[in-house]
Amino acid sequence: MKINANTIKPGMILQHDKGLWVVVKTAHVKPGKGGAFAQVEMKNIETGTKLNERFRSDDTVERVTLEQRDFSYLYESGDALVFMDQATYEQIELQKDWVGDERIPYLQDGMQVVIEFHEERAIGLSLPEQVVLEVAETEPTVKGQTASSSYKPxxxxxxxxxxxxxxxxxxxxxVVDTATGEYVRRAD
Structure with missing residues (x-):
């Protein structure tokens, strides 16, 4: 869908230079001389490279809408992770390096995730904001320590x-925040 460059906002996904880019920052500039323009900072979804682009106010850009589908995590298979579509029960495999080493430890059997597709190609995976984990080991509680003191590993x-x-x-x-990896609260 073509949109006017004046309407570009952070979070939008644009098709530009044969790639998909997510808009990080925008600044609309109206200089004293010449026409107004939008200064747009974008990040490539596949490669992670950043780009600063200047669009004139009468330029049009291609906005991409992604299809979001609910999947559940099934199991690990070698270098891949297997997910099942909640609606069709079809299974897909995503490479571990594509999912990311920082997100893999949070995956649990049957966990609901959202996978974003562009033209039937997976380009994004969203975990739940918080997950419940069990404390496997920690230092013993020291008598006299208060709840407001420092945290322990x-x-x-x-x-x-x-x-x-x-x-x-x-x-x-x-309960642990999947974005930061920090303790949130005790699970119910």
Whole structure:
């Protein structure tokens, strides 16, 4: 869908120079001399490279809409991860390096994820904002420590190192933010 360059906003996905770009920042400039333009900072979805592009106000750009589909994580198969479409029960394999080493530890059997597609090609994966993990090991609680003091290191059931409150012990279930990897609260 063609849109006017004046309407570009952060978060939009554009097709530009034979690639898909997500808009990071925009600045609309109206100089004293010459026509107005939009200064747009974009990041390539596939390669991660950044680009600063200047669009005149009468330019048009191709806006891309992505199809979002619900999948559930099934299992690991060599260098790939297998997901199942919730609607059609079709299975797809995504390479581990494409999913990303920082997100793989959060995947749990049956976990609901959203995969974004562009022309039937997977280009993005979103995890739930928070996951429940079990504390596998941590230092013992020190008598007299208060809840407001510093956090102590712990290892979660998925192998991640997380800082938890000093009163918690191994075997407790905690909620962890998948974006930052930080402790949020005790699980219900």
């Amino acid at each position: 712990a290892t979660a059931s998925n192998g991640l190192r997380i800082m938890i409150p000093p009163y918690m012990s191994a075997g407790e279930r905690i």
